[in-house]
Amino acid sequence: xxxxxxxxxxxxxxxxGRLVTAHGVVETPAFMPVGTYGTVKxxxxxxxxxxxxxxxxxxxxxxxxxxxxxxxxxxxxLHRFMHWTHPILTDSGGFxxxxxxxxxxxxxxxxxxRSPVDGREVRLTPEDSMEVQLALRSxxxxxxxxxxxxxxTEAEARASMERSxxxxxxxxxxxxxxxxxxxxxxxxxxxxxxxxMPLRLASLDALLRLEWPGLAVGxxxxxxxxxxxxxxxxxxxxxxxxxxxxxxxxxxxxxDIVAAVLCGIDLFDCVMPTRHARNGHLFTASGVINIRxxxxxxxxxxxxxxxxxxxxxxxxxxxxxxxxxxxxxxxSRLNTIHNLHFYIALMRALRAAIAAGxxxxxxxxxxxxRRDRGAVA
Amino acid sequence: xxxxxxxxxxxxxxxxGRLVTAHGVVETPAFMPVGTYGTVKxxxxxxxxxxxxxxxxxxxxxxxxxxxxxxxxxxxxLHRFMHWTHPILTDSGGFxxxxxxxxxxxxxxxxxxRSPVDGREVRLTPEDSMEVQLALRSxxxxxxxxxxxxxxTEAEARASMERSxxxxxxxxxxxxxxxxxxxxxxxxxxxxxxxxMPLRLASLDALLRLEWPGLAVGxxxxxxxxxxxxxxxxxxxxxxxxxxxxxxxxxxxxxDIVAAVLCGIDLFDCVMPTRHARNGHLFTASGVINIRxxxxxxxxxxxxxxxxxxxxxxxxxxxxxxxxxxxxxxxSRLNTIHNLHFYIALMRALRAAIAAGxxxxxxxxxxxxRRDRGAVA
Numbered sequence: 001x002x003x004x005x006x007x008x009x010x011x012x013x014x015x016x017g018r019l020v021t022a023h024g025v026v027e028t029p030a031f032m033p034v035g036t037y038g039t040v041k042x043x044x045x046x047x048x049x050x051x052x053x054x055x056x057x058x059x060x061x062x063x064x065x066x067x068x069x070x071x072x073x074x075x076x077x078l079h080r081f082m083h084w085t086h087p088i089l090t091d092s093g094g095f096x097x098x099x100x101x102x103x104x105x106x107x108x109x110x111x112x113x114r115s116p117v118d119g120r121e122v123r124l125t126p127e128d129s130m131e132v133q134l135a136l137r138s139x140x141x142x143x144x145x146x147x148x149x150x151x152x153t154e155a156e157a158r159a160s161m162e163r164s165x166x167x168x169x170x171x172x173x174x175x176x177x178x179x180x181x182x183x184x185x186x187x188x189x190x191x192x193x194x195x196x197m198p199l200r201l202a203s204l205d206a207l208l209r210l211e212w213p214g215l216a217v218g219x220x221x222x223x224x225x226x227x228x229x230x231x232x233x234x235x236x237x238x239x240x241x242x243x244x245x246x247x248x249x250x251x252x253x254x255x256d257i258v259a260a261v262l263c264g265i266d267l268f269d270c271v272m273p274t275r276h277a278r279n280g281h282l283f284t285a286s287g288v289i290n291i292r293x294x295x296x297x298x299x300x301x302x303x304x305x306x307x308x309x310x311x312x313x314x315x316x317x318x319x320x321x322x323x324x325x326x327x328x329x330x331x332s333r334l335n336t337i338h339n340l341h342f343y344i345a346l347m348r349a350l351r352a353a354i355a356a357g358x359x360x361x362x363x364x365x366x367x368x369x370r371r372d373r374g375a376v377a
Numbered sequence: 378x379x380x381x382x383x384x385x386x387x388x389x390x391x392x393x394g395r396l397v398t399a400h401g402v403v404e405t406p407a408f409m410p411v412g413t414y415g416t417v418k419x420x421x422x423x424x425x426x427x428x429x430x431x432x433x434x435x436x437x438x439x440x441x442x443x444x445x446x447x448x449x450x451x452x453x454x455l456h457r458f459m460h461w462t463h464p465i466l467t468d469s470g471g472f473x474x475x476x477x478x479x480x481x482x483x484x485x486x487x488x489x490x491r492s493p494v495d496g497r498e499v500r501l502t503p504e505d506s507m508e509v510q511l512a513l514r515s516x517x518x519x520x521x522x523x524x525x526x527x528x529x530t531e532a533e534a535r536a537s538m539e540r541s542x543x544x545x546x547x548x549x550x551x552x553x554x555x556x557x558x559x560x561x562x563x564x565x566x567x568x569x570x571x572x573x574m575p576l577r578l579a580s581l582d583a584l585l586r587l588e589w590p591g592l593a594v595g596x597x598x599x600x601x602x603x604x605x606x607x608x609x610x611x612x613x614x615x616x617x618x619x620x621x622x623x624x625x626x627x628x629x630x631x632x633d634i635v636a637a638v639l640c641g642i643d644l645f646d647c648v649m650p651t652r653h654a655r656n657g658h659l660f661t662a663s664g665v666i667n668i669r670x671x672x673x674x675x676x677x678x679x680x681x682x683x684x685x686x687x688x689x690x691x692x693x694x695x696x697x698x699x700x701x702x703x704x705x706x707x708x709s710r711l712n713t714i715h716n717l718h719f720y721i722a723l724m725r726a727l728r729a730a731i732a733a734g735x736x737x738x739x740x741x742x743x744x745x746x747r748r749d750r751g752a753v754a
Contacts, residue, residue, distance in 0.1 A: 037699070037700070037703040037705055038696070038699065038700075039700060039705050039707040041705065041706060041707070042706040042707065042710075043707070044707065044710070066699060066702060066703055067674065067695065067698075067699040067702075070675075071674065071675050071695055071699070074675060074677060074695075075677065075693065075695070075696075081693075081695075081696055082696065083691045083692060083696075297444065297448065298447075298448050298451060300451060300452065314460045315460060316452065316458075318444065318448055318451075318452070318458075319415070319452075319458055319459065319460075321444075322414070322415065322443060322444040322448070323414070323415075323416060325443060325444075326414040326443055328414055328416050328418065329418060329419040329706050329709055329710070330416040330418075330419065330420065330421065332706055333419075333421070333706070333710075
């Protein structure tokens with residue numbers, strides 16, 4: 001079924017809504033933990049559920065290489081393969097392919113790249129990406145786009161955006177092709193155009209010639225400054241249809257998410273909470289701490305005394321530091337639980353503040369506290 | 378408190394009993410998952426609990442090096458450090474030190490070794506081992522022994538055993554020293570003597586001059602044949618006091634455990650289920666499978682159709698193989714759950730067969746089935 005979206009509260013440009021999919025409802029603004037290889041690293045599906053995750057992201061690029069779409073399709077799709085019963089969004093694979101740089105070549109038809117797994121040459125066209133995502137049976141699929149590099153001249157950004165728009169048309173045509181079975185989900189389009197506002201608006205116009213159950217903002221979190229990113233969002237988002245969910249791809253730090261929610265963004269994904277966890281970087285109300293620091297060797301307090309996650313309720317900083325030093329799997333697990341809890345609690349707080357009409361004050365305090373404490377991620 | 382032990386059912390030499398400690402009851406025969414660094418690798422305490430683990434083993438050698446006894450003592454002991462509320466047995470550190478071979482030198486006082494963590498020289502005397510184990514507040518501590526190499530001449534085995542017996546006396550004297558606080562648990566003695574039965578019996582005699590709440594058989598699972606091991610057990614165990622629990626250290630494969638239970642052993646530990654899990658070797662009713670095998674790439678069946686563990690209820694062999702190929706932490710977790718479930722279910726079946734008076738037949742079938750299928754671990 002095509003996802004449906006309703007907004008039930010607003011606070012300035014920010015909105016609280018409900019995204020309805022075949023696998024259930026996602027309350028927005030929402031954060032999607034990233035499950036690259038059919039697993040949110042270190043977590044079981046039940047743990048994600050109990051943390052309050054309502055939707056996760058799967059990476060088409062990685063899954064098409066390992067184990068391949070065929071094996072996942074034989075399981076009946078990605079949900080059953082990984083035993084996750086709630087909504088899944090899959091990306092198109094484009095972002096990862098473009099990150100390969102020297103290992104790929106691009107044409108109007110699509111992208112060819114050397115598999116980082118076994119070196120074989122792999123093709124990814126809009127039609128290929130749709131085939132994989134249809135096989136994965138994700139609730140939300142993403143159009144294949146040409147991810148504009150940063151920085152890019154106006155001419156470069158225009159050429160890239162225009163190719164993305166032609167690929168969006170091909171993605172749409174293939175995902176919804178009339179002869180085929182009704183897709184399990186719906187396809188989101190992606191606005192490109194780099195840091196060039198006229199291109200961003202042209203991209204949005206081009207997309208709106210087709211019907212999408214949601215739109216994404218791509219090509220951000222690629223190296224631009226915070227100011228540039230907010231500049232794009234502040235100009236672009238008000239032009240996006242109010243009735244569609246808006247997904248800011250790959251962003252980011254807690255403060256970036258808060259700022260983007262204030263601009264009217266509804267959906268987020270980022271590897272930061274899970275990757276940081278495995279590197280011992282833990283989010284707290286007063287900023288990020290590195291559990292590897294020897295200052296924590298005999299610290300009997302929890303990571304964050306104000307946190308009620310499983311990790312903080314049961315384990316000390318000294319224990320977590322010890323697990324990290326010994327490369328114990330449980331360390332990655334406990335850190336991941338804590339960081340995902342932080343992100344998911346952040347989204348819950350944002351939704352509550354929007355509903356209560358207190359978002360402005362809440363966000364000012366949140367951002368000021370992090371700036372004061374020199375929070376870095 | 379000193380552990381207490383009662384036997385409530387017998388089948389030949391085998392017994393079913395209850396080992397009572399300050400942290401609860403252990404039904405025997407029991408298997409102790411190994412928690413080297415204050416974590417049974419990849420598992421939370423709650424997962425171990427739900428698998429039915431009643432007691433775990435902590436490694437004094439590893440914990441004294443990282444994080445050190447002082448930090449664990451500051452937490453109130455190993456239970457609180459690692460958030461495990463059930464019984465813990467700690468080994469003495471001797472076995473690991475003796476495994477270092479060229480990196481250690483031994484004297485009557487104790488052993489000196491180079492820390493494999495940072496290269497510093499570390500001393501381990503019987504008194505040192507007791508100090509660490511008392512700080513860990515384990516329910517069962519083990520005397521420091523000189524672990525006899527295999528093979529060993531009679532003279533070598535005798536010298537090693539006699540040193541172990543002198544160290545047992547020193548361990549006992551220090552663990553229960555009168556001026557100190559009452560220990561949290563009790564101290565087990567360890568019978569040594571290599572493959573030489575007169576030495577084994579002399580070792581037992583020497584130990585029985587002191588009071589121990591339990592006795593262990595050490596110096597097995599060090600390279601001897603199955604026949605040699607069973608030879609020692611069949612001659613030694615009938616001479617051990619019937620009222621004390623008997624712990625066979627470091628053994629082993631499921632078939633070895635069954636054979637030892639038939640000889641009258643009550644307690645086991647081994648890294649095999651957890652280490653095998655991380656290497657993709659999974660125990661099943663029809664032997665061990667290697668999930669890395671490409672034959673499982675598209676296998677939609679569970680690891681073992683007759684198994685009701687979390688892994689087998691929810692995930693396919695194809696998914697587990699995929700996780701293993703991608704080095705995903707969840708793979709180690711799901712494999713560990715399955716293998717520990719296998720071992721703990723095995724012990725439950727052994728206890729039930731002893732109580733039902735069907736142990737002989739049960740064991741014959743179990744061992745025959747594994748021989749037929751060429752089960753290897």
